[in-house]
Amino acid sequence: MADFEPRIVAFLCHWCTYTGADLAGTTRQQYPPNIRVIHLMCSGAVDSIYILKALIDGADGVLIGGCHPGDCHYQTGNYKARRRVAILKGILTQMGFTDDRIWLRWISASEGKLFADTVTRMTEELRKMGPNPMKQLWNA
Amino acid sequence: MAKQTVLKVSEGRTEETLKVFLRSLLEKGVIHSLLIPKRLPSGDGFVQSLIHSPDKMDGTSVLSMTMPVQSARIASNLSIKNLHKRVGAVLKACEIRAIVELTKFLQVKLDNLILIGVDCPGTFEVSDFAKMVLEGKDGERLTQEILKNMEKGEPASPQGYAFRTACQICEYPIPAADIHIKLFGYRAEEAIGLEIGEKLEKELEEKGISFSSEDQLPSRKDVVDKVVAERSKKRDLAFQEFRSVVKDLPSFLDRFSTCIRCHNCMVACPICYCKECVFRTAVFEHEGDQFLRWADRKGGIRMPTDTLIFHLIRMSHMVTSCIGCGLCDSACPSRLPVATLFRSVGDKIQKMFHYVPGRDVQEVPPVATFREDELKIESGAL
DSSP states (O other): OTTOOOOEEEEEETTTHHHHHHHHHHTTOOOOTTEEEEEESOGGGOOHHHHHHHHHTTOSEEEEEEOOTTOOTTSSHHHHHHHHHHHHHHHHHHTTOOOOOEEEEEOOTTOHHHHHHHHHHHHHHHHHHOSOGGGGOTTO | OOEEEEEEOSTTOHHHHHHHHHHHHHHTTSOSEEEEEEEOTTSSOEEEEEEOSGGGOTTBOTTOSBOSSOHHHHHHHHHSSOOOSOEEEEEEHHHHHHHHHHHHTTSOOOTTEEEEEEOOOOOBOHHHHHHHHHTTOOHHHHHHHHHHHHTTTOOOOOTTOOOOHHHHTOSOOSOOOSEEEEOTTSOTTTEEEEEEOHHHHHHHHHTTOOOSBOOOOTTHHHHHHHHHHHHHHHHHHHHHHHHHHOOSHHHHHHHTTTOOOOOHHHHHOSSOOOSSOGGGSGGGOOOHHHHHHHHHHHSOOOSSOOHHHHHHHHHHHHGGGOOOOOHHHHHOTTOOOHHHHHHHHHHHHHHHTTOOTTSOTTSOOGGGOOOTTSSOGGGTOO
16 A cells, blocks of 8 residues: 555635635645646535546546635525535445545635645645545446 | 305215316306316216316316326416416315415416315326226226225225325315315315315305305314324325335435336426426536447446435425425336435425425525525524
8 A cells, every 4th residue: 555645536616715826836845746626616516426426537536626605706606615625525435435525725815825725634634535535336 | 264064965976066167167157167087988087188078077087187288387387387267176185285386386377277186095007007907997987986985984905905105195185275175084085174265265155166064064174184194104104115116326226226217207296397307408418429438437337317306405495395296106117216315305495494385376496595593504404
């Protein structure tokens, strides 16, 4: 397992977390290169199909980054994303998939450090968990 | 306040008495047309029919024993565009609950729909019912028998047959309707209960449709409670059994290994209303090389692909509103327990939001709303 490098697919909202990731870069924060970022306009645009497709097709974890509650550029997109993620995680738990591989986090445009820390922590956690079993199901 | 009355049954002919009442709604112009199940000429099944002319009521059946389609879909077709006259619809409790959900999603307009709900003893699979009729357990006699047993809350299926699984575990046998036909707790050959909602109470009076008396049988509550309790017990057992079989994703895929990806469960589902469904788009028309990449990465893959994502995504889209009609079960050619899956998973998800689908049109479905102070990230729900 020593050479296992987790692969994280991240769906980041344009107004907060994506800009926060940008800030992490411009302020030269170091974080693991295990993350692949997909730029969306709002965390509320994340359908559960994006998350599952990523997990079934090879990701070890999915990070959804949005504005802090109350700060959504579109007023309520992040609150809706939160319910959607909770529903999906609830379903997966019911189906016996209890791994904590889907992270929803609020990271604002000014929190470059928090973004770097989050990615670092998530990479560590996933490394501990090992490869995502869902991506290996031959009959999925 | 809704008006509680009793419909006296003449000569023990319950269905006939109900038909006379419904016909009067057509004749007195309360409704323009009536959506009601009609017995097939062969006698071995029912179909929904839209009847305008009162003399075409022959063969209709208020207590049809099958549910070939979810009438919420028909109600959507009827009402969503330009329905300018009133239609009465004779519906089962789960059909009304699906209509309530579709109304919230703006797929049904209730303005010109009069919902006529009937206490539900349960329904049979279409093929089972046809077989019963073939074996001489004639439909009308069967209906009589079941009506009789509803008085004590013990509707029984004929020997060797069972109500649909979804019906056996349905704890919502009592519809919330504009006109509610009550059968549980009533001696159907003598009288049945009628509740006329506010929407129609005055109008029926003005149009001269009157009823014999105003009372409610005291025993009804006990009977209804008993039915609900029994079914709830069966429901919990079914959930328990299902959860012991489906413990994780591999055991789920084992159980669902015969899924042929026909999407019938989706087509039959009243809640799956999207005009353009993602499963019917190019998203799932993979390139040949994509299949090879999967096979390469995993060593080999099952064909056709996408079983897991289909069921999980369908669930994540509709499970908060699943009313448990079980038409997905009936539609599955591989006889997979899809209804139990959706109900069992849905139960917990719905409870997460204290939501009961189909209860009240005023409630907002969980996917369309939120509370600011819920689901904190620290709570572990995310």
